[in-house]
Amino acid sequence: MPETHVRPQLVWGPKKLPVPFAAAWSGEEPDISRLIARPFGAGLAYSDEQPEDRDEQGVLWARLSIAPGSGRPVFEAMHSVRQREAMLHRLCQVCGKPAERTEQGWLFLSQYTELTRALQDSPDQGFTSKPPICPPCARLAVRLCPHLTDPVVIASANPRVWGVSGGFYVPNHDSKAVPYPKDDNLPYHQHPDAERWFLASQLIVHLTRCTPAAI
Numbered sequence: 001m002p003e004t005h006v007r008p009q010l011v012w013g014p015k016k017l018p019v020p021f022a023a024a025w026s027g028e029e030p031d032i033s034r035l036i037a038r039p040f041g042a043g044l045a046y047s048d049e050q051p052e053d054r055d056e057q058g059v060l061w062a063r064l065s066i067a068p069g070s071g072r073p074v075f076e077a078m079h080s081v082r083q084r085e086a087m088l089h090r091l092c093q094v095c096g097k098p099a100e101r102t103e104q105g106w107l108f109l110s111q112y113t114e115l116t117r118a119l120q121d122s123p124d125q126g127f128t129s130k131p132p133i134c135p136p137c138a139r140l141a142v143r144l145c146p147h148l149t150d151p152v153v154i155a156s157a158n159p160r161v162w163g164v165s166g167g168f169y170v171p172n173h174d175s176k177a178v179p180y181p182k183d184d185n186l187p188y189h190q191h192p193d194a195e196r197w198f199l200a201s202q203l204i205v206h207l208t209r210c211t212p213a214a215i
């Protein structure tokens with residue numbers, strides 16, 4: 001995957017609010033113009049595909065330009081490359097520095113409803129697309145982020161890469177790839193026939209050995 005090389009904390013507005021490292025910016029543009037359906041049902045590809053277009057599991061990712069600081073921050077959306085980088089390297093989604101393991105594990109901040117839905121069946125585990133967060137940034141986000149109306153902080157002693165979220169595409173009669181109108185989540189290696197028609201945009205992590213955390 002491409003390196004983003006961006007670490008300085010970007011700020012926004014007259015109050016110079018910190019913009020999370022993983023947040024998307026309006027000037028970062030998607031580009032799937034070269035997305036094609038390979039012949040004989042071989043799945044999706046880009047006509048000029050580069051190695052960084054696929055992740056370590058071989059799944060194709062949506063292209064999005066990397067230009068943090070351009071346009072306006074889109075606080076409610078995450079940039080696919082920085083989101084994946086933060087998940088894989090356990091970087092704080094706000095400051096972009098290593099999130100550091102606490103005594104209980106790595107901290108994950110989410111909306112209460114989002115996590116409890118996942119935690120319903122097994123209270124000590126869940127799934128999230130929100131990268132980890134360091135304690136000072138968690139305190140900051142709870143105080144400042146307008147999208148976190150009902151925040152909860154969970155510590156996971158063993159967060160594991162589970163799969164991707166994104167969407168399926170199907171080939172049309174021109175061998176073009178057209179989106180199947182529904183976002184979805186796909187676990188790695190469970191559905192190889194489906195996986196080759198999937199365009200990923202976020203990495204999903206399975207949080208195990210979870211406990212509520214105070215920040």
Ligand SMILES: [Zn+2]
Nearest residue numbers: 092095134137
């Ligand atoms: Zn941080």
